[in-house]
Structure formats: structure tokens, C-alpha cells
Amino acid sequence: MFTHVDQPLAYAETLLAQFTHLARAPDDDSLMGDFVQGVAGLSGCELAQLYVLDATHTYLGLSAQYLNGRAQAREGQSIPADYNGDELLQFALCQNRVVCLSDLNTRLHEMSFLPPGVVWNSLLCIPLLNQKQTVEGLLVCATQRKADLDSYAGSLAQLGSFVLGQLHLQRALRRSTGELRTPLVSEPRVSGYGLIGESQVMRETYSLISKVLHSPYTVMLLGETGSGKEVVARAIHDYGPRRSQAFIVQNCAAFPENLLESELFGYRKGAFTGADCDRPGLFDAANGGTLLLDEIGDMPLSLQAKLLRVLQEGEIRPLGSSDTHTIDVRIIAATHRDLTVLVSEGKFREDLYYRLAQFPIELPPLRQREGDILLLARHFADKACAFLQREVLQWSQAALDHLIGYAFPGNVRELKGLVERAVLLCEGEELLPEHFTRRHDLALEGSSLSLRERLEQVERSWVRECLRKNDGNQTLAARELGLPRRTLLYRMERLNVQVGERDG
Template sequence: MNDHLFSQLPQPLDYADSLLAWFTRLGIDGDEATLPQLCVTAAVQLSQCELAQLYWRDEATGQLHLIAQHLSGELSLGDQARNADFQHEQLLHYVLDQRCALSLEDLAHSVYETGFLPASALPWQSLSCVPLLGRHAGITGLLLCAGQRVRSLQFYAPSLGLLGRFALSQLGFFRRMRALPNASPAAPRESLARLTYGLIGNSPAMDETYRLIGKVLNTSYTVLLRGETGTGKEVVARAIHACGARSSKAFVVQNCAAFPEGLLESELFGYRKGAFTGAERNHIGLFDAAHGGTLLLDEIGDMPLALQAKILRVLQEGEIRPLGATAAHKVDVRIIAATHRDLAAMVAAGSFREDLYYRLAQFPIELPALRERGGDVLLLARQFSQNACAALGRTPVEWSGAALDQLSSHAFPGNVRELKCLVERAVLLCDDAVILPVHLSLSPAPADMSFDATLRQRLERVERVFLLDCLHKNRGNRTRTARELGVARRTLLYRLARLNIPCGDARGEG
């Protein structure tokens, strides 16, 4: 890589260091399923933009398809965007036709149409779109970054072009290998550095969650998500669907505690006209609505026993019979169940079917409580505040050290849901662009509260949260983090190793 590639960028040596780390990660950790997501995640972090998109161009038809998008921490794509052909969009067509990068500093006064960009609370202000060349000098795709403030992105284009070109070349290699005669589908390789599936967190507890998601992602296994209320079970279910093979089909959610037994059955299985009083037309149930996709049965522990038997039949036979119908029909639905209850205890008490429990628990994932996730509290708080500011149409707020200390010491019995509501309220109360303890309204911990940790463990817990927050602010760059903390880089590396903060977290995820 030439020196001039980075000379116009702020802190060029740090940028080159981060870029090299992402090339390494794409080469080592990327497979056919994860490469596009890794690429857009890298583009967002390197360019410091809110949006990155990776397009793949079909050389045979010329169609341009959006294969990955990173928007405000989310990696999922809607069905409409995934299936659309973007080759005729004015801006994208210009880049394809001219075979050169296009960077715009002020989209509000640009002649280019940008209606294809995803909707956002704040307007898109700057943009850079780079053509990605393939082996025979043909354009294999585009990499696009867009930001919500007026700034120049042109100096990021050369390096991001190299990154996107490498990602698509690797993707093409995997696809060619899969197409070889007698080639067996290769299982995704275990990532040495974590792929987060659009979720937020870099604690050891979340690392285990990511590992389990990666194992079950491209299988047909039934998944049972267990965890306390507010731990994000639906968010994880959506991630499994969005990053898996069924992502182009529907994701349907049904809370089993929200309806009485008779109404829940008709919602799930549907009914035929005349099946009961008031059934004046045929009604499609949620199993049919989720055909080809995923159905999340939330709060499965609250499902009545009589209905549990019918759910078991669906899992065993893959067929349903709507109320009032004379015959059953097949459905292709992946079921994910979620509960905060102890289903094994309910089985012992006779309030949950044992056979259904073992069928649902084919692949259980226990989601950690927020108090078990260390520095993730601060990562989540910053993300929630950014989202809240975007929704309110205001500039991002900062966090005072005292407010962060309060968050770090709070137990959060309501877990991530409680934190999200707390942060959104604080953003609304904050008038001076800095969140203070008074905006959080957290009660101090009782003086006589008992702890199951030694003094050293408690101090290390606080230090770990502090280091992770500094790394996050510096986008994972350890040199800048050490400089901000006023310590030698080797001292920082020693503390990271001592506190079990992997270097991959510091480098790639921030």
C-alpha cells in the first residue's frame, strides 16, 4: 500500500493499522455467509459513517443487488431491498458507467438522486461510492458509505475500494469452490475474532452467545432462547433469522401470553369460514404467514397445555390443520421459542409437556443478564443514546464520567430493556448535550448490600468497564487509547491481557 493512500486522512498511521487489521480479519475469519457483513462493518468503522452498503453485480445480467448493509449498528436487510435491482439508480449507474469513485460532500445541494438510501431520522449529508473491480477488470460491485454530517469522504475511497474488492474476490472464490463437482458444502469456520450478527457487546458472556448463534445459524434446528426478562431474546431471534438462510422470507412473532387459549390457536393455525361463530371468512394463521421463514413463539412457557400438543405435532410432522379444515397441509417454518421461565421445573410440576420441552430444547441458548456482561453496559448506553438522538432529530449527546460510573454500578434488574428506557429518558431530559447523573435518576446502591466478589474482583470489574469504554471511544485503536489514558502502549496491552479483553475486541470491534 502506498503512503499517499493515507496521507490525506486524519491520523494516517492509526488508520493504516486498523485497515490492515480488517484485511487480516476478512482473510482469516470470512466465509461465504459472513464476508459481506464483515465488509460493511469495517467500512462503517473506518470511515466513521452511519451507513455502509455492499452491492454485488451479476456479470451475466448486469443486475446490481444489495447484499449487505450496516446502518446504526444493524446488519439486517429488508426483503424488498434484498430482492431489488439497483443498476438503474442514477448515482449508482454513474459510478458503474464511469468506472470511478464518486464522493459528495453536500447531498442536499447535489444533482444526484439518493432516494434508494434507507430512511433515517437525520438526512444523509455526505456520500462516497466506489466501484469494485474483479479479476478481468470488470466491475463486480460497489461499496457505498454515507454520513449524516457534511464532510469530505473522497480520501477514504481508495482504501475502502481495496477493502471491498478484496471482500468480493474472496466471496467469489468461495462460490466457485462450492460450485465444483463433488464439492461438499463447507461449514462456516469458527471466527478467531468475533462476528456480532448486528448485536452489541464484547464481553465474554456475549462471546459465548455469538459462538452459539454461529453454530446454529445455517441449520434447521429448533432454538430455545432462555433468559431473564429484558435480556433481548427477540433481538437475538431476529439476528438468527436475518443472518441465516431464511432471511429473505418472513419473520413472524407471537407472544403466547398475549391471547387466551382459543384465540391463540386460531392466530397460530388460522381458521376456515364457519369454523365458529363470527368466522365469516377464511383466516391465514401465523404458521402459514411464516412459511419459508421463521416463527418466534415468545413466552412459550405461558402456552396452555392443550395447545402445546398441537405445537408438538407441527414440530414432528411439519404440518398444520386450521380450525374448521378437514385436512392438514405442510408448512416449512423454523421455530424459535423464547421464555424467561424455568421450563424444566414446569415439566416437573406438570404444567409443561415433557416431550415438547425436549423438542424445543434441541439447541438452547442462555442469554446473559446485563449485570453479567461487564463493559457492555456502556457500549449499549452509547448506542441507545445515538439512536434516541437520531429519532428526536437532535445532535448526539455526550456522557459525563459520573453518569457512566452510575451506569457501571447499577444492577439493572430489568436488563437491556431497562437500560434502553433509562437512556431514552435521559436523552429527553438532557438540555446541554451532556448526560449527567441527575438525568438518569438512579438510586444509589444500599450501603449494606452484599457482594459475591472480593475487593480485587470488584476493582478489576470497574477497570475492565473503564478500559472497554476508552477503546470504544477510540474505535478500538490501542495506540490512541494508551495516549488518552497516559500510559505506555505495552502497559495497556498487559492490562488488556490481565483483564481477559481479547486483542481482537480492541482492534476490530471497539
């Protein structure tokens, strides 16, 4: 460990003295402050920084800094662990890799985490592991001279891991004596994870995502059709520690039972007629990454038992094989159906439901996302213009008002289709209300119906849409409409609405 260090014996003695000194630190601040001071002395660097992840592994807080011979407090500074800037810290944190640069180029690398006003030429960034061998912090050393700091990485990593262990030990002692715990970092800031929306309900969704992003728990995404469940699942993957691995989506309603089983678990040669070679399944294809099981409520009961074993044991057995093998896949489930109702009806396993619903996130419908409709509409329009290689279109106020006044029963998916169609219809440079006119609007516009008749048409359309989204389930449709089931049946009879009927 010390073969490439100048004066290895003296270095080893100094390192041992640091272990002894840090073991006697009376509190967190002394422990972390003495640590960065010791690191600066051991490495000969003018700067040493200690970053520690918060309890939810969501935010990376600068807990201690030693600069030019002085300890400096940097209270309240924290960086989201899913951030896109500071690529060097991001790489070390998410990939568990040491970063060593002996000739820094500030034009190539973002260095905002280093103190300004100084020309830094060499950098060492070391991931710090806890007792579970997962990354819990980072140690950063920097100097103004050009130097190869890599020889210090191994010993400083051991010292840093020791400090993390001491922090956990001190907090455990404080908890046992009833002392209050002092947080290491400030309150998390809201991050959008590449998602679009500034409404309060979306901010609450971002907060939930941040809590589960860096944990291994299974996520259940709930919400109406078209509310963006797959987009959120991809965001959890793209901003989490598995981002460099595969993200695979499988719709459980898209295949019959026997085909879905072979698609998920794979099969061995000769397992069934036509199986002329071994074929890995989607669990194997997503190994190390994320598998989204969309419309999980439509998975057959026999497959639900096999999925439960995957979640509990992390093992799969391909069709036609007598052997099992382990996999490491993060599973995200999504559905627009109420699984508690399916459980009560015997159509979904109760034990699987509780295993999947470790961390449910219910996505709000678009009609509840105040202010987000226009943000999404502009985004979809700009993307459509870029795809069609045409100039970005302007929006008339009348067109914006037209969108705000619509409830969007199809949610974000319906808005996206509506905007893309409007871009295709627009022959000028400005989007107008007529570009967004729906067939239903035209029917109302050209009719001479009374107000009551028009309201009945709208009510009839709304009831049909809710029944369609809930696959004809009147109980779920009534719940979504905020009506007792008996009232819904009465209105269906009065409006002449049949189950399975669609707008004509």
C-alpha cells in the same frame, strides 16, 4: 447446455476430460487446484476462485485460486457467511442465484474478494450444490475483457457439484481409515450479528449463533426478562438464509387458549361464531420465514400437543378444517422461565421441551456483561437523539460511573428506558447523573437511615424483583439469588416481603 458456447463440440470434449481428470485427483488440494485451473481454461478467464462453506455452514473459505496461469494458495482467508460486505457473493450464496456481470462497475459493487491491482470487467459467480441440493460453495470467474460468461454457468455448476461430491467422498475414506481431517478454512472470527456487546459472555453467545445460523434446527432462547431474546431472534433471522422472508413474533402469554390457537393456526369460515371468512394463521404468514414464539412456557398444554406436531411433521390444520397442509417455518422459542421445572410440575410437555431445546442459547443478564453497559447506553442515547432530531449528547464521567454502579435487574430493557428518559430530561448538551436518578435513589438520598437499614431496603427491593420476574415462584427466585429456598423464606419473613408484592 452448450448451444451458446463457441465450438460446442470441442467444449464438451474438454469438459468431459475435466470430469475424468478430477475423478482421479489423489487429495483435496490437487482436486480443488485442478478444478480452478480447468475452469479458467474452459471459460477463458484469467481468474477462477473456489469458495467452500465450513462444516457448520458459518464461514465461506477461499479454498483454491487460479490467476494468470498459476495456482495461488490463499490459506487462512475466510469470510463469514452472514457478512454484510461483498454483496455479490452474499446474494449468490444466500439466494442460490447465478450472478453474471459483463460490465463491472467497482463504484456500485464491492469487489474486495477479487485480487487487487487489476481492472476486472466481467464476472460470473455460480452457487455450487451438494447432494442434498443445498448451496455448499461458490465458483467465481473473472476476466479483464468484457464478455458474456453466462453461457458457461450450467456446465461449470455441474462440474463444481461433482468436485464437492469428490471432496465428501475423499473425507469419508479418510475417516474410515482413521486419517486426520484437514480443515478447509481457518477458525471462525467473532461476529456481532448487529448486536451490541464486546464482553466475553456475549462473544460466546455470538459463537453459538454462528453454529446454528444456517442450520434448520429449532433454537431455544433462555434468559431473564429484558435480556434481549427478541433482538437475538431477529438477528438469527436477519443474518440467516430466510432473511428475505417474514419475521413474525407471537407472545404466547398475550392471548387466552382459544384465541391463541386461531391466531397461530388460522381458521375456516364457520369454524366458530364470528368466523365469517377464511383467515390464515401466523404459521402460514411466516411460511418460508421465521416465527418467534415468545414466552413459550405460558402456552396451554392442549396447544403444546399441536405445536409438537408442527415441529415433527411440518403440517398444520386450521380450525374448522379437516385437511392439513405443509409449511416451511423456522421456529424460535423464547422464555424467561425454567422449563425443566414446568415439566416436573406437569405444566409443560416433556416431549415438546426436548424438541424445542435442540439448540438452547442462554442470554447473559446485563450485570454479567462486563463493559457492555456503556456501549449500550451510548447506542441508546444516540438513537434517542436521532429520533428526537436533536444533536448527539455528551456524557459526563459521573453519569457513566452512575450507570456502571447499578445492577439493572430489568437488564437491557431497563437500561434502554433509563437512557431514553435521561435524554428527554437533559436540557443541555451533556448527560449528568441527575438525569438517571431513579425514584428509589431519591428515596434513599432524602432519608436518614442507618447503613443497616439502607442495606435492608436494597435487599428487600432485590427479593421483590426476583419474585416478580419469576411470577412468584419461590424456588426459581431462590435459585436466581443463589440461596436455598428455606433461606429465601426466612429472609422474606424477616424483610416482611409478600409474594406478589411490588415496590411502592
